[in-house]
Amino acid sequence: FSSLRKHLMSKSTAKYRKDNQSLQLPIYKHKAKLVQAVKESTFLVVTGETGSGKTTQLPQYLCQAGFCKNGKICITQPRRVAAITVAQRVAHEMQCTLGREVGYQVRFDDCTTQDTELKYMTDGCLLREVLADPGLSHYSVVVLDEVHERSLNTDILLGLLKKVFSNPTEAMKGRAFPLKVVVMSATMETDKLSAFLGDCPVFAIPGRTFPVTCTLGTAVGPKDLQSTGYVKEVVSLALDVHTSEKAGDILVFLTGQLEIERACDLLFEKAESIDYRYDVQDKTVDGLLILPLYGSMPTEQQRQIFQPPPPGIRKCVVATNIAATSLTINGIKYIIDSGFVKQLNHNSRVGMDILEVVPISKSEALQRAGRAGRTSAGKCFRIYTKEFWEECMPEYTIPEIQRTSLTAVVLTLKCLGVHDVIRFPYLDPPEERFILEALKQLYQFDAIDRFGRVTRLGELMVEFPLQPGLTRALLKAASHGCQDLLLSVAAMLSVENIFIRPGHPDKQKEADQSHRALAANSGGVNDFGTLLSVFQQCKSSERPSAWCKDNWIHWRALKSAFSVETQLRDILLRLRDFPVEKFDGNKNELFRRCLCTGYFTNVARRSVGKVFCTMDGHGSMVHIHPSSSLFDKEMELDWILFHDVLVTSRVYVRTVCPIRYEWVKDLLPKLHEVDVYELSSVAREEVTDEEVTKWETREAAKRQSEISAEDALKKVEKRNNENSVSEARARYLQRKLQRQQNKVV
């Protein structure tokens, strides 16, 4: 006994010895009560601002309290880097090797072992795990962190966990020990969270941040909702701060690469004209270091941002929203907030995703301001007026689940046995038409049947970390034995843009020329083929990174495409269980036919001149984007298929491939045969066998009067484009006009 005791004691002192830092964290005082709270209830909401130590300490407390005896403790994060860095820190604090007692799991990187007790992972990873093990049998505690960010995956996990306990499934009953759920969030909306989880207890931990004084401005009012004139304002404000405020770095929030480059140019121009001998009040500041920061920037260049500036020099980082959550820059004391953000919204009226500039929410504005108070008191200068704050900025950002396409989510839920996807317990339910649209698309892909039940194909599809359309095309290819072609194309389409297009006109020409050459080398007939060829050329080249540089291709993006391709290939090998179909034709045609199977919702036919009309039931008028190899060849085309849509001065389709009508002839009527309201009634309730027979009889009757492809065509072409796509375009044009006027002044 004594030796065992000794062993345990040494374990607790060596393994869990705290350095002074963690004892000083605000959470430490609440340790006993927190552990008690977790013991006493199934759900617990823990709130605490940045600096409270909840992410690093709470899991350790639970581990020490014996929660690891039965199973692991997992802590989810919305981002990869966060999962990895937090795990590293906790492993260091517990003085153990990363990957042993403390580990992390993110896509492509599983750093855990059988013995891992604390597992930090991305929310997406846990969701995949739930698919394989709905009872979460390996875990004793599930901690959802950063819930206030409302990431799509976290929202789904939250609903699933609630559902599991409101109506324990077989999987849960089979558990040997109870599961505990801790939901951690910054202070906002905690009442709502607690109410959602059956009025569970809320535990508040004080944060350790410094006060940030905020001031409103005059540059942007309610009338300037679409204005882009704010760049000039932001620049002059930054210079004001620079010349009148004490030492401390500046962080400016803008919306995109272009805006940032323009602001940096302006800043550079003006900062050069400052005479630092006389103008600057704080004599410790001798100059301004201007640094742009956005996601597609090379990683090396991004790293520069974190270097402390030379003595006497003030750093001014001009960034996108990437600096709001993903990256933390030390030493920031001043924030300049434009009040806008670029956001991808799904529009179910036209069935398209539209990237647009919108005002940020009040909570987001607070978040931005908070970036100035991490190490000392700070100041935040907002360029918008009080009226703008009150009238144009919503309280909270609309959660992702309410503004994205739900096709993949609905399929995941269905595969988890959630039949009624409309009445699933969402913290914030998405609009019903978003769900119906998803059901319709899944039906069209043959992933679910008319009764909303997952088909064999749907079960296969859910295994792939891809957009459903791409998965569908890939599985079609696999059944024809030509998966190699689609594997690389699917990988290329699911990573960030691989074509580099620099800002300087000379280099732009050079890059465009390289890209055109790449398209021509691949046969020059379709953009999907170009992607395939780029993938193959780079992969077989002796020095792939050099090859990318020569051809203006993002090496970082291509590297991830290689990993994705390997992963997809592994999944395909593991499944192997799909029907094999014969096809006698050439490979090029087969390739494009497979694409049609996944993209028949993205088909358009040329109507007048260079304008194409989509066949998705909305009849939107679209143009081929100038970056496409088919641009300027429109008159030779009839039917096309495209990967995505971009709304700017026109509605553009990108990544295009010519197809033949015969290939989609049998698929197109699918777009019109199913009535979403029919699906809706099916979606709401479990279907009995009796009902199935009833439906099948009806369906048989329907099939006789089935709508022909030609009818579908006529139906679509009648519609015009008076919808929100043109609204979005009008907004873009207005912005452009204002930008031009701004330039003239």
Next chain:
DNA sequence: GAGCACTGC
């Protein structure tokens, strides 16, 4: 005749 924020599997 070009204007793609940020995540994630």
